[in-house]
Amino acid sequence: MSTAMMGSDVAKAMKEHLIQEVIELKEKGIEPCLTIIRVGNREDDLAYERGAKKRMELVGIKCQVLELPENIHQAEFEEAFQKVNEDPKVHGILLFRPLPGNLDEGPVKAMIHPFKDVDCMSDINVARIFSGDEKGFAPCTAEAVMEMLDYYGIDPKGKRVTIVGRSMVxxxxxxxxxxxxxxxxxxCHTRTEDLAGTCRNAEILVAAAGKAKLITKxxxxxxxxxxxVGIHLDESGNLCGDVDFDAVKERASYISPVPKGVGSVxxxxxxxxxxxxxxxxxxxC
Amino acid sequence: MSTAMMGSDVAKAMKEHLIQEVIELKEKGIEPCLTIIRVGNREDDLAYERGAKKRMELVGIKCQVLELPENIHQAEFEEAFQKVNEDPKVHGILLFRPLPGNLDEGPVKAMIHPFKDVDCMSDINVARIFSGDEKGFAPCTAEAVMEMLDYYGIDPKGKRVTIVGRSMVxxxxxxxxxxxxxxxxxxCHTRTEDLAGTCRNAEILVAAAGKAKLITKxxxxxxxxxxxVGIHLDESGNLCGDVDFDAVKERASYISPVPKGVGSVxxxxxxxxxxxxxxxxxxxC
Structure with a gap:
């Protein structure tokens, strides 16, 4: 039987550490602040926003939301974005994407201050992650996997790790x-000839393919x-991941559930x- | 027995195609031009420069060299670089690196026009290669491997490809x-636990580890x-690669020699x- 890797446990451990770091910043007169920029009212953006606001509050980070109308013009959008970008009281910016079809994200990707780019929109952060520069901010979901491994004491050094999926997030x-x-x-990806064999060879397997229950026992x-890393609705309308959890848990040593896994981190x-x-x-710096 | 993948054959095929493309550009009044920027007189820079000049001449590309003194100051270096960068008659810039220790390459990496950055110095090109954007210029050596596979009709689609080495070039x-x-x-890399097994499992194996004759039969x-992709001097003072060529050629279907392999492309x-x-x-664009 396997150990379930619970996102809430990882988040709890991170919380203690974050609270301490926020206290230290505040003692220096710095109030860490995140601004979420949301264009329109998509339900999944709103759900993530609620979770993010709650998390920031829990650790003492100020969180404000700039809500922009779905039909905003490009010029106004860029102006609003630049205002946040230039505000010295704002340290991190999270822009929900994809943007509505009438907006081009290119200009704001080029504009965002690399240190405010806390979810890896800009080329500079992408290049930093690619080159292994520690100043880079990786996409939060990718780094959540690393936090999960770290919390459960799983050192990937020298290990055979297979990742199914090749997205930029x-x-x-x-x-x-x-x-x-x-x-x-x-x-690995959809064109991999022997996906089953390649996965079976892995000591650590990360499923990020975006296909429900793709990974079988x-x-x-x-x-x-x-x-x-997957999240889907199964045929019964329940949340599930890229892994057939009930079957795979019989074989794995550690396994992260969906929900309550990576997404909670x-x-x-x-x-x-x-x-x-x-x-x-x-x-x- | 294996087929030797000869860099000169690949280069020859590319030459015919390039000559045609240069003629088409010239018919439109555009004379493609490369500027090589060399600081100091390192022998390996000079050797590459000779090869590059000869190749540009063969296909009809103008090639000029800006030679700067090794003790140039940062400000003068940046000024000289910017002048080339802004020159509308220059389409590509190749800066030899590493620079002498007194110079910082950061400012010119940030400054170079992404379309003039023909050997992937800038974050924008790095991000383009990482994200799969076709407008990006990959480092020439990395792309030379792709040209080699392509010339010999080896399609990597769906294949197990192992790369030994994790450098940014x-x-x-x-x-x-x-x-x-x-x-x-x-x-794979130096910390890989079962390097031999991982290499043996590959249908296509690329050796870019920087260690002479690391890959045995x-x-x-x-x-x-x-x-x-390696290039070294062996114990007898002869050029050799990362692969023990004489032994491995008995087992491989195709194998690129060193010298006369990837380096010639x-x-x-x-x-x-x-x-x-x-x-x-x-x-x-």
Whole structure:
């Protein structure tokens, strides 16, 4: 039987540490602050926003939301964004994407201060993650996987780690974070010829393919660590991940559930990035 | 027995194509031009410079060299760089690195026009390669490997490709180029626990570890394609690669020699980038 990797436990441990860091910043007269920029009212943006606000409040980070109308013009959008970007009291900016179809994210990606870019929109942060520069902010979900492994004492160094999925929000940046920790990484995807065999060979398997229950028991090696980044509704309308949890848990040593797994850690990573951003922006780096 | 992948054959095929592209540009009144910026007189820079100049001449690209003294001050260096960067007649810039210790490459990396950045110095190009954006210029050596595979009709799609080495000039960008071609990629390095087994499992093996004759016959699967990016002097003072060529050639289906392998293709990739840069810079992209 496997150990379930509970996101709430990871988040709780991170919380204690974050509270301490926020206290230290406030003692120096710095109030860490996140601004969420939301265009329109998409339900999944609103859900994440509620979670993020709650998490920031829990650790003492100020969180404000700039709500912009869905039909805003590009010029006004850029102006509103730049105002936040230039505000010295704001340390982190989270812009919900994708933007409505009438807006182009290119100009704000180029504009955002790299230290305020707490969810890896800008080329500078992408390049930092690719090159292993510690000043970079990885996408929060990718880094949440690293926090999860770290909390459960799983060191990827030298290990065979297989990542299923090659997106810019999880697969690719996560592969770079793992490589920096000296894992031997393999990236699989829809065109991989022997997906089952490649997954089975992994000591740590990360499912980030975006396909419900893609990873079956036969695709998991005995005692492997399985981290599930997917989130879907199954045929009965219940939340599920990329992994067939009930079957795979019989074979894995550790396995993260969905819900209550990786998704419960992302806002803690976001809080951590805001704290780091506040530190970078108020010292001489 | 294996087929030797000869860099000169690849370069020759690229030459025919490049000559045609340069003629088309010249018919539109555009003379593609590369400026090489060299600080000091390092022998390996000079050797590459000779090869690059010869290659540009062969295909009809103008090539000029800006030679700067080794003891140049940062401000003068940046000024000289910016002048080339702003010159509308220059389409590609190749700066030899590493720079002498007294100079910081950061400002010119941030300054270089992304379309003139034909050897992937800037964050924008790094981010483009990472995200799979076709407008990006990969480091010439990484792309030379792709040209080699392409010339010999080896399609990496769906294949198990192992890359030994995780540098920013070969291993990492090459992994992204291969991923874009739908290979299943594995990145190994010094901390990989079972290097031999991981290499043996590959259908295509790329050695870019920077260690002479690291890859022995036992580390290569029967019929694998082996591409060698290393270049070293062996104990007898002869050039050799990361692969023990004489032994491995018995087992591989294709194998690139050193010298006369990948290294003979890099200046052709550089020429190709200059042609693309000239096209990008003179049209409305």
């Amino acid at each position: 999880v697969g690719k940046p996560l592969s770079m974070l793992l490589l920096k920790k000296h894992a031997t990484i393999t990236i 036969e695709m998991v090696g005995d005692g492997a660590v399985v981290v599930d 992302t806002t803690s990573v976001l809080a951590n990035h805001v704290v780091r951003a506040a530190r970078y922006l108020t010292t001489s | 070969v291993g990492k960008p090459l992994s992204m180029l291969l991923l874009k071609k739908h290979a299943t990629i594995t990145i 036992e580390m290569v699967g029967d019929g694998a394609v082996v591409v060698d 890099t200046t052709s990739v550089l020429a190709n980038h200059v042609v693309r840069a000239a096209r990008y810079l003179t049209t409305s």
